[in-house]
Amino acid sequence: MPSSTVVVLTDNIDRGHDLCEAVRMMAGCRVADVEEQWLNLEPVVGVIADVALERPNSRRCLQRLTVRCRDRRMPLIYLTRTGTDAVLREAGNLGITACFSALAMEPRTVVAALFRLIAPAKTTTDLLVEHNFELVGSTFSEMFDTARSGSLDMETVNEAIGPLLVAIREGGLDRWITLIQAHDDTTLRHCLLVASYVAHFAIYLGLPSSERTTLIRAGLVHDVGKALIPLSVLNKPGKLDSSEMATMRTHAALGYEILAAAGSVDPIILAATRHHHEMLDGSGYPDGLQGGQIGDTVRLLTICDIYAALTERRPYRPPMSQTEALQILRGMTGKLEPALVEAFAASIEG
Numbered sequence: 524m525p526s527s528t529v530v531v532l533t534d535n536i537d538r539g540h541d542l543c544e545a546v547r548m549m550a551g552c553r554v555a556d557v558e559e560q561w562l563n564l565e566p567v568v569g570v571i572a573d574v575a576l577e578r579p580n581s582r583r584c585l586q587r588l589t590v591r592c593r594d595r596r597m598p599l600i601y602l603t604r605t606g607t608d609a610v611l612r613e614a615g616n617l618g619i620t621a622c623f624s625a626l627a628m629e630p631r632t633v634v635a636a637l638f639r640l641i642a643p644a645k646t647t648t649d650l651l652v653e654h655n656f657e658l659v660g661s662t663f664s665e666m667f668d669t670a671r672s673g674s675l676d677m678e679t680v681n682e683a684i685g686p687l688l689v690a691i692r693e694g695g696l697d698r699w700i701t702l703i704q705a706h707d708d709t710t711l712r713h714c715l716l717v718a719s720y721v722a723h724f725a726i727y728l729g730l731p732s733s734e735r736t737t738l739i740r741a742g743l744v745h746d747v748g749k750a751l752i753p754l755s756v757l758n759k760p761g762k763l764d765s766s767e768m769a770t771m772r773t774h775a776a777l778g779y780e781i782l783a784a785a786g787s788v789d790p791i792i793l794a795a796t797r798h799h800h801e802m803l804d805g806s807g808y809p810d811g812l813q814g815g816q817i818g819d820t821v822r823l824l825t826i827c828d829i830y831a832a833l834t835e836r837r838p839y840r841p842p843m844s845q846t847e848a849l850q851i852l853r854g855m856t857g858k859l860e861p862a863l864v865e866a867f868a869a870s871i872e873g
């Protein structure tokens with residue numbers, strides 16, 4: 524469950540649908556009806572009530588709720604559909620924080636108003652991006668934990684795709700990348716960066732949504748084999764020696780096996796996971812593939828993977844700048860497809 528949740532109190536579930544969708548962009552959403560007793564308000568941060576105050580049971584519910592909200596210093600927005608003086612007076616008497624017209628205000632505006640009361644120092648976009656990072660991060664961690672047992676549930680992976688795209692669309696790539704870079708788990712940071720660069724590149728290239736989704740899935744799982752690499756090697760705070768490097772390099776084939784064990788995984792994703800360290804000149808691993816043996820998705824993922832690795836902070840070196848990292852990619856003559864590298868550079872340089 525997300526660490527912050529908004530309660531939508533409604534006496535009409537269908538009518539509350541758009542409001543709930545708007546809330547879910549920013550926080551978890553708990554829908555409650557007028558029979559709710561408000562015994563447990565964790566981890567609720569605010570309430571939007573869309574009920575008819577004229578009805579006695581709605582009024583009683585709101586009375587109980589306003590007391591709890593006041594105790595917790597939590598904002599409660601009341602949406603009125605009539606806006607009569609009597610209703611506004613009643614709302615004021617109950618101690619409701621703010622009263623808006625449900626007919627005049629879009630659900631997203633109502634939710635933005637609630638979050639201005641909850642976190643006045645943050646913009647709506649900051650909160651949206653942070654919330655979606657929490658969703659993507661927890662989904663990735665769940666996926667990675669499952670992978671330690673040698674398998675994986677693609678449905679879990681899929682849950683990260685929507686929030687990742689929403690965060691990039693609403694907040695832009697740079698803001699999203701900054702948030703990921705601040706995370707302390709190296710593997711989570713790397714995989715989310717790769718998935719995000721892949722998503723941004725796919726959008727830039729105008730790929731159809733099904734191809735875009737496949738690429739993001741591949742980005743999220745491409746290093747899942749690292750779940751089976753000893754932590755002493757995976758998180759070593761220094762350069763790996765040759766034997767540790769050999770162990771680390773097994774992650775590509777191990778990842779393939781984890782996905783194969785999961786069953787019915789798209790062959791494109793299987794290939795991307797096994798071959799994202801292959802180079803066009805045959806110098807890569809694990810299979811030493813060359814040129815035409817390496818598919819388009821793999822080529823694209825490999826470029827994003829190298830760029831992410833170069834621009835990440837590591838315990839033993841500072842992150843490389845965008846310019847330096849692109850220079851290295853451009854210098855990998857014979858290993859990467861030059862036209863694709865240039866297209867990637869254009870997508871990043873915007």
Ligand SMILES: [Fe+2]
Nearest residue numbers: 745746799800
């Ligand atoms: Fe890798």
Ligand SMILES: [Fe+2]
Nearest residue numbers: 717745746828
């Ligand atoms: Fe990687």
